[in-house]
Amino acid sequence: MGWAYYALQVMAGAFALFLGFMFLLVLVFYVIDSRQAGDAIRRNYPVIGRFRGVFTQLGEFFRQYFFAMDREEMPFNRAQRNWVYNASAAKGNTVAFGSTRNLNIPGTPIFMNAVFPPLDDQYASTEPMVIGPHCREPYLAPSIFNISGMSYGAISKPAVRALTRGAKRAGIWLNTGEGGLSPYHLEGGCDIVFQIGTAKFGVRDVAGGLSDDKLREVSAHPEVKMFEIKLSQGAKPGKGGILPAAKIDQEVARIRGVPMGQDAISPNRHKEVDDFGDLLDLVAHIREVTGKPVGIKSCIGSADPWFELFKEIKKRGEESAPDFIAVDGGEGGTGAAPMPLIDLVGLPLREALIRMVDLRDLAGLHERIRIVASGKLVAPGDVAWAICLGADFVTSARGFMFSLGCIQALKCNKNTCPTGVTTHQPHLQQGLVVEEKEKRVAAYAKSVIQEIETIAHSVGVAEPREMRRRHMRIVKDDGTSVQMNEIFPSVNLAEHGLARARGHKQFELALQRLDEV
Incomplete structure (x- = not known):
């Protein structure tokens, strides 16, 4: 019993010392905050005003976990980050029940699936492409x-x-x-x-x-x-x-x-x-x-x-x-x-x-x-x-x-x-x-x-x-979509020829500017 009583006394003394230290620390912060001139909140609310800065700094960490929805954050939202995390872990990115993406937001792309796409054994694989054909060492x-x-x-x-x-x-x-x-x-x-x-x-x-x-x-x-x-x-x-x-x-x-x-x-x-x-x-x-x-x-x-x-x-x-x-x-x-x-x-x-x-x-x-x-x-x-x-x-x-x-x-x-x-x-x-x-x-x-x-x-x-612009639709302000090539017609002269470019006023003017040599 004597040792237990002695231990309690030591603990009580340590706790009192801790309280005294905290009181002294608060007093020091109170004096500093009330006399400084750079921060009006800390001057008017000494010590307590410091929590505003703490919460502001911590907010950017907690928002992404507790408050922001999956597609709300900037510059990248949780849905984007999680897709990359899952892909990086080779977990696969199949999802259940339905998309959480709002398809009515203006500018949202919608790819146009083919009625009769290639069979699975005709998979669309990426081919290498030459860069710098006139160099001594093309890539x-x-x-x-x-x-x-x-x-x-x-x-x-x-x-x-x-x-x-x-x-x-x-x-x-x-x-x-x-x-x-x-x-x-x-x-x-x-x-x-x-x-x-x-x-x-x-x-x-x-x-x-x-x-x-x-x-x-x-x-x-x-x-x-x-x-x-x-x-x-x-x-x-x-x-x-x-x-x-x-x-x-x-x-x-x-x-x-x-x-x-x-x-x-x-x-x-x-x-x-x-x-x-x-x-x-x-x-x-x-x-x-x-x-x-x-x-x-x-x-x-x-x-x-x-x-x-x-x-x-x-x-x-x-x-x-x-x-x-x-x-x-x-x-x-x-x-x-x-x-x-x-x-x-x-x-x-x-x-x-x-x-x-x-x-x-x-x-x-x-x-x-x-x-x-x-x-x-x-x-x-x-x-x-x-x-x-x-x-x-x-x-x-x-x-x-x-x-x-x-x-x-x-x-x-x-x-x-x-x-x-x-x-x-x-x-x-x-x-x-x-x-x-x-x-x-x-x-x-x-x-x-x-x-x-x-x-x-x-x-x-x-x-x-x-893939071309005609394979994609873009959501307009009213929520409906339009093919991208109707908004921005493609003018690949190698593919469509000069006549196609001449058929669009905007490209006609652009060609005239390029011809002014």
Whole structure:
């Protein structure tokens, strides 16, 4: 009994000490809050007002679990994320009872199934496609769905390793992003698209200009199949990339060629490119030095300026054309960008893609320039929609981030990503096990491709790229739908001939502008 009584006394003393400490802590916070001038809520309601900030921070985590419906959240909702999670785990994505998607929302695509589709043994399989037929080393791209640009530095070492290994398993390409080529990109042996950003990370000389010697070094890797000149991206058009100093360690600094302790900021455009003539000169130079296909990536604000590109190509000849054009929608994502640019600048992909495809086709370059679509395309329906509009390839970044385990914590720019995808903190990176995540990356890619082929099979074509705008309907404002080709008639001169283009006033005017050379 004596020992029990003594233990109770000790516990009571400890509890009293704890209460005293808490009272002192509250008193200190009360004095601080009541005297500070920066926050009116904390000044008027000392201590209690602090909970507003706590709840605001926690709200973004709890909403997706307790309050938001399956298709309510932005930028990606629970239904989209769960589809990717299930596909990545190779669980299959069959559902019961019926769709939860509201088919009356304007802009919703509806694919038109064929009355007599091909039999099951006539399955619509994706065929490889040549990019850069005039290059010394053309690229026979095997996959219609690939990984979009994510820089090492913006994403972590284990994330890059898992992506490159998974890409190899799935037979798809991986875009390096503008952060240069790291050893981890090469580790998996997948096909690589090297992105050249405005700061020329990875291929820059001491003055920040383009280095031919480093271009040759990069091109010497057999894994590097193509080069992409990044003009702009959808999340921050008109502004260069931003890698916060907190995410730059010695290795990232060495690969990029930037100093430690400073944000790595790319210029808002290539300094040596003042017009489309300069751009074609740069494309030709890189293609000559490397011998490999060279394309461009851009977010589009309007189709008007791009007439000049195709007029310049017409003057020089089709061999001068970029081998591909990657169209990034204004809804594209990134690790760090000003909110006004993310929210307000750049055409969404549903408008930008159509404009670029039609310009290419009116210029008679359908077989010369490949179109790559990018911007919130994570599910098979999204990819099939882009193919119907005229894209030859689709790339996704955030879809593959979800396959790595991303939970949309919105901490990409804080170096505190809880899943290890976008952080360089070792204790957080340990959660991303490369050997497991590479399987998920591959499974996700294969699932998307398989389901695209399923949609193509349903609409009655033998290969996904044979899908056209006439195979899809779009829901209008009144809830009814109309065939996409009635709103945006396709003008592929190779397929329909010049007479079809001449039959539409909008294309007649566009052809006149292209003829003004």
